[in-house]
Amino acid sequence: MTVPHAPLIQVRNLSKRYPVGTISRKLLHAVDEVNLTIAEGECIGLVGESGCGKSTLARVLARLIDPTEGEITLSGTDIGTIPAKKFGGSMLRRDIQVVFQDPTESLNPGFTVFQAIADPLKRLSSGSQRSVADLVFAALDDVGLPREYAGRYPHQLSGGQKARVGIARAIAVNPKLLVLDEPTSALDVSVQSLILHLLATLQKQRNMSYLFVSHDLNVVRLLCDKIAVMYLGRIVEFGPSKSVFYNPLHPYTRALIDSIPDPERKNAARTKLAGSASSPINPNPNACRFSGRCPVEMPVCSQAMPTLSPRDADRLVACHRADEPALRSVTKAEVHTP
Ligand SMILES: Nc1ncnc2c1ncn2[C@@H]1O[C@H](COP(=O)(O)OP(=O)(O)O)[C@@H](O)[C@H]1O
Ligand SMILES: [Mg+2]
Known part of the structure; x- marks a missing residue:
């Protein structure tokens, strides 16, 4: 049995909003009410399509920028209220280091x-x-x-x-925590795997925690203990990498998995997403962010925001329909799980 590790960093109801233009009161909700805990020695993958808020969340958590709202604690100490500039000049900077996308x-x-x-x-x-x-x-x-x-x-x-x-x-x-923002996406594929291997080795040797940001679910699955799936500023699914990947509960996670090319499933039913994500500017607080694009949408989805709630013991899902087994479409689970 694995011994549960102490939480290293915890974020609670974290939001980052940017004003749009100079006179309008519109706000771009880059990160919206995110809760996330990273334990000591744990690697969490953060995935989602471009523009969903991954880098913003990573930067707020790494204290490079300030949150608009919410709490951030490091080993129980409040670090969310320390201005980013002051944090950068303090010895606390040692505990959280960042590896950026483009070296x-x-x-x-x-x-x-x-x-x-x-x-x-x-x-x-x-x-x-x-x-x-x-x-x-x-x-x-x-x-x-x-x-x-x-x-x-x-x-x-x-x-x-x-x-x-x-x-x-x-x-x-x-550092205790390494925040890696798409650290290999600027590299050739052959070099990518070498760097990922190096990162995996370093994490184990030094028992660091990782927040590993990627738009590639396949990369995250191999490296990370748990996966957080983000859509338009919100975490919509969270859980152990294997179970999220082989048994996705949120229709957006299913679509992400189905978009990974897999020759074994050439003719299998796949969830395809129509259109693009809706705007993060003044989003409807009473609707699921995925509504309008979701293949299994019901009337309630455009009337109430689903909260991230526990399902299946160690999983969290924000979907009004996550409990319906019939919606768990044929995924790679059927193909690969022993
Ligand atoms: N400094 C900023 N000012 C205004 N809007 C921003 C800023 N940084 C990011 N955004 C917006 O926030 C949203 C999330 O961006 P980002 O965190 O970079 O997403 P990702 O890393 O997932 O591609 C996007 O709509 C982006 O345009
Ligand atoms: Mg980014």
Whole structure:
């Protein structure tokens, strides 16, 4: 039996809204009333299509930007009310580190690899017995980059090597939580799997927690313990990776899974989504966000917002129809589950 780990980071009713234009009172609801707990050593995958709010949630949780509403606690300490700028300048920054999507953009072109990794270390490792140089070289070893790369500049590195530097910089300060925002989506497919393998190894070795953001459910399924599925700013389904993937309860999760190419299911019934997501600007508070696009919609779906509620022991689903077994369409479960 696995021992449940203590919660590392908890967000409660977290929202991030952006004003639209200068005079209108319209608000773009990028993240809406999200609840999420990441335990020590746990890897949570956050998936959903482009624009659904994944990066915004990741940035608020990593305290790069401030929430509009809600609570964020780190090992029980309130960190949600500390302004992002102050958080960035505090020693708390060490506990939550971020790996960004595009390593080219996130590395300063004027910094060598050594300087890139040493920079956060100088600010955040004051208590360490080891020298900054020692820690930089140890981080390079950990991400599989030869030490002679320390003197190179980003333009002298391949995409995969830049990704390794971004990871080395983040892990060098020994964070408790790594927030990874589509860390491999700018890379070639062959390099992607190497980096994913490295991230999986590092997580186990160091018992870090991950919030792993991706639009690719397949990647998240392989790396993460649990999956949170996001649609238009809200989490619509949450649970252990395998059960979410093989037994999706929300029609949007089913559509996401069905959109993954699978030659074994060429002729199987698939949920296809028509149109695009509705606007995140002033969304109807009394309707499911998926309404208008949902293949199994009922009248209640455009009259009441479904709440994220427990189903099937360890699952959470926000759908008025999640309890109806008939709606659990033929999915990969039937094909692959032993
Ligand atoms: N700084 C910002 N100002 C205004 N709107 C923003 C800002 N950042 C993101 N958004 C909007 O918030 C929504 C969610 O964006 P984002 O979090 O980047 O989604 P994802 O990472 O899932 O693609 C989008 O509609 C986007 O246009
Ligand atoms: Mg994003």
